[in-house]
Amino acid sequence: MTPNQTDRLATRFIQFLVLIVVLILLFLLGDIIISGLPHISWHFLTSPASSFSAGGGIRDQLFNSLYLLVLTLIISFPLALGSAIYLSEYAGDNWFTSLIRTAIEVLSSLPSVVVGLFGYLLFVIEFHLGFSILSGAIALTFFNLPLLIRSIEGSLHAVPNSQREAGIALGLSNWRTIRGILLPMALPGILTGIILSAGRIFGEAAALIYTAGQSAPILDYTNWNPTASSSFLNPMRPAETLAVHIWKVNTEGVTPDAVSISAGSSAVLIIIILLFNFGARAIGNRMYKKMTGGK
């Protein structure tokens, strides 16, 4: 075989492998959407789940997922922001900084089940929070922090140094420069990072099954008092999310229509995550354009 023939053959082979990967994705999406869409109905989205009979919906699970997402972001965003500001603006080039970076790397490489078990051990059991949305949100925070810190730090890092100097040279404090000049410029990147992490949070289940729990008590959507036990806003109640629901109906095997419920739920999950992804890109681009004066 001449080198040129080898070259052509190798290229064909690479193209073949790429084709398979694309087909896998198409198959996955097709399977989820085609087998899931028929099960999605208004009834499916708005009625509570039923464990032992067919025809249950995912109303509460869907709401729990969203509520948990919001709570998680409320807890993790400020922490991630503060840490990212430290890393990008205050950290010197020394052993302490590399220790922190190592710690964050370790956190990001921990399997989510380990993070979930830690949350279970510390919050559910030691701190007596029980299986609750709050425990779940804290566990998801741990799981979410490293990625969010990295994306915020990256966005801050991308702001040209001349902007920092411009602020400092006017006698502004570093803090004011960060808040008033750097953060607004980094905002598109930060928002994109948040939305992408929202997608990850939304689909996560392993960190939740022993923190937010696997049961979805009937919720009262008219009770706005977060301390009432049946209130949908109560952060201390157990809350099965959509992702956990898919896992549970499949492993418990008591729900007769487990397959169609999982198919419908998977489709809902994927559609929402796709929306997050597209939203992240659209918002990022749009804000970037706006900020650079349309140029």
Added chain:
Amino acid sequence: MDDIQKKLALPSKASREDIIGRIVSYSCIAAIIILVISILYFITSRGLATFLTDHVNLWQFLTGKDWNPGSLNAQGKPQVGALPMIVTSFSVTILSALVATPFAIAVALFMTDIAPKSGTKFLQPVIELLVGIPSVVYGFIGLTVVVPVIRNLFGGTGAGILAGTIVLFVMVLPTITSLAVDALRAVPAYFRSASLALGATRFQTIYKVLLRAAMPRLLTAVIFGMARAFGEALAVQMVIGNAVLMPHNLITPTSTLTSQLTTNIGNTIMGTLPNNALWSLALILLLMSLVFNLLVRYIGKRGEIKS
């Protein structure tokens, strides 16, 4: 003393703001450090209880084949042999990485060298979508598609290492691919042009120059993929069969560290041996993720020196 001189000597609003800024950002960092330390501490202390409180022999734990922590064996010792799960975890990890790596490198090469423009535009979203699919959905598809196919082809239940490998292959594929793309992009353009100018074909350039120059970072990419596979819980748990048996082939039900943990931690009582033994499995997971981390660093360092 004039006015300006006084101002220069006294703290101002700006100095106070900066103190606030420091307090805020330092506290966040402190929280992160405390968090990581407490994760390491709590999991370690729980995981060691099996050996320190229940006096299980570490060697027997790592090499024993019988897992039934609730009951005693013929010698009156608790049956806490974790070897089946350790073997299964490593099997699915290594197999899925082995299968995924050629695909990942092919996709990466396609994006960086074969069709840089259209390839990136088209494949970048493909990778992002694959990353975005939650693991329970992978598990569900594994359960409804992969397991039945295996069952029909080979008989048995269909659950086992093969099913786990297939599911994990798809899950680690995007991880390895996107890091491999970074690795290939980091190879300076003149490596390529020099090789092509010497008359090498594209494949020769890729094979002899590109992959070699990018080798350390490609290895890192594979290790990241392995770390993800090793720690993946629910998708694997849904297709592996969850029987704690030494795997004899690829298609009998077995159990990984993660699947055993997720299945049973809620069914055991805190502080008892069956519960402690599960925390020891969690400790293995934790240690392995540290090992993967160290490997990445080690390879990263060696790669630096070479170039």
Added chain:
Amino acid sequence: MQVYDLNKNHIVTPPGEIALSTNQLQVNYGNSKQASMVDASLSFPRFQITALIGASGSGKSTYLRSLNRMNDRIATVHGEIMYHNTNINSPKVNVYEVRKHIGMVFQKPNPFAKSITENITFALKAAGITNRQELRQRVETSLKEAALWDEVKDDLNKSALALSGGQQQRLCIARSIAMKPDILLLDEPASALDPISTAKLEVTLKELAKNYTIIIVTHNMQQASRVSSYTAFFHLGHVIEYDQTETIFQTPNIQATHDYVTGNFG
């Protein structure tokens, strides 16, 4: 390259009021043992323009940035910087106040990604000025002083990033002088500008020198001789000669200066 005796120098102290002076200033970047600036002792006359000239890498920016402590995070600065009877190089001094009184304009225009008005008012508000009337007044005055008012007065809410390079640079000057500093430090402010913008900028500077003490780094010797009354020549981190601009350009005392201003350097 010709080797000059770096310890041979000629440095005068201008008569009259001195706005700022340095004494034995030495700068080391990072952990470097090699000083990028050695023993610089200069006095800058009040309400005059002083030019800093010298080859690339001679330490002009290093010196200038030390004057309002912009090097704090990247370098160690030894020696004294005297301003209003205070050594502002001391760590005890309120560095934010220093920078309020000693403003700086950079080589590359660096407006904020905000509107023209906000570019000017942002630091003013941070400094505690909240009166709208006063803010508007300061915007107008500073833009007029920086000779930008006529060009932008109709779209003050436009993004500053939509201005031309020359306009952006004048906006940066306006932003600095809106803080009513005493001293204005400019690091090659005209290097990114075309000849017309440069000429405008020079007129602006001369106008400003009535109320401000100006220290300007420039590579352009015509510019130095056109605008400044005193000139310092830097070489390899040393101040070689400091005197009235006329003397520097016509009858310098040191061979190195002579070679540099006549273009026979190196």
